[in-house]
Amino acid sequence: MQFGIITLILVIVTVLISMAAFRDPALTNKLILWPRRMDRPEEYYRLLTSGFIHADGTHLFFNMFTLFFIGSAVEQYFSLLSNGLLYLLLYLLGIVAASLPSFFRHRHNSYFRSLGASGGVAAVLFSMVYFAPWSGIYIFFIRMPSIVFAVLYLVYSMYMSRRGGDYINHDAHFWGAVFGFLFTLVISPDHGSFFIHQIMQPAWNQ
Numbered sequence: 001m002q003f004g005i006i007t008l009i010l011v012i013v014t015v016l017i018s019m020a021a022f023r024d025p026a027l028t029n030k031l032i033l034w035p036r037r038m039d040r041p042e043e044y045y046r047l048l049t050s051g052f053i054h055a056d057g058t059h060l061f062f063n064m065f066t067l068f069f070i071g072s073a074v075e076q077y078f079s080l081l082s083n084g085l086l087y088l089l090l091y092l093l094g095i096v097a098a099s100l101p102s103f104f105r106h107r108h109n110s111y112f113r114s115l116g117a118s119g120g121v122a123a124v125l126f127s128m129v130y131f132a133p134w135s136g137i138y139i140f141f142i143r144m145p146s147i148v149f150a151v152l153y154l155v156y157s158m159y160m161s162r163r164g165g166d167y168i169n170h171d172a173h174f175w176g177a178v179f180g181f182l183f184t185l186v187i188s189p190d191h192g193s194f195f196i197h198q199i200m201q202p203a204w205n206q
Contacts, residue, residue: 004075006084010091011064011071014052014117018060021053028053033099033114035107047103051095051117063117071124077131081188090183094123098176102169119172123180126150130184130195134203147199153177 021028033050037043054060071091078087098119106112125146128135133147157174185192 004072004079004084004087006088007068007071007075010088011068014054014064014067015060017052018054022056028115031115033102035103035105035112036110038103038107047096047099048092050099050115051092051120053115054117055115059116063121067117067121067124070121070128074124074127074131077127086187090123090127090180091120093183094176094179095120097179098122098172101171101175105171114169114172116169116172118169119176119179122153122173122176123183125153126177126180127184130181130188133195133198145202150177150181 017031021031031046031049031053033046034043038046054063071087074090075084075087078084078090095117096119099114102112102114129146129150133150134145136143137146137149154174154177157170157177160170185195188194
């Protein structure tokens with residue numbers, strides 16, 4: 001598998017900023033999504049910067065591991081489709097789109113804060129679902145088609161968002177995923193015909 005240069009740069013930048021924030025709580029507070037503090041436009045940058053910091057090394061590793069392997073494949077699709085800059089836009093706007101619902105939902109909650117690249121990673125993952133719905137994804141050593149994983153992922157995110165109590169921003173996962181799929185649908189020249197054609201022809205061994 002070829003790795004994409006944009007994906008590699010995103011991983012490196014995110015790792016460097018996250019590691020700097022691990023050592024500097026003031027930097028974390030400056031970059032984190034903190035809706036109650038975002039009462040003026042000058043603070044709206046947090047919608048994006050929160051995607052470049054993480055809670056701990058494990059949080060960072062799993063997000064960047066997924067981004068590197070899934071993102072490299074998606075970047076190749078975008079390079080064939082148009083150019084890599086649209087892939088970069090997918091990732092960055094995915095972070096923002098995933099942050100917006102939490103911003104509006106918790107804008108009066110002084111205690112709510114959110115961080116992590118999950119929104120952008122979910123956008124990339126669901127772009128992959130558009131391009132290759134029957135490609136295999138391994139979850140805890142269990143292989144399943146990406147379209148099956150997509151359905152389970154959305155259902156789980158909706159359920160956990162309503163349940164709450166685990167301090168994970170499942171809304172960001174859900175809306176990042178939805179954004180990633182819709183973004184790819186819009187910029188694809190056939191606007192969904194290729195995806196529908198693939199869905200109608202299951203290929204479980206891809």
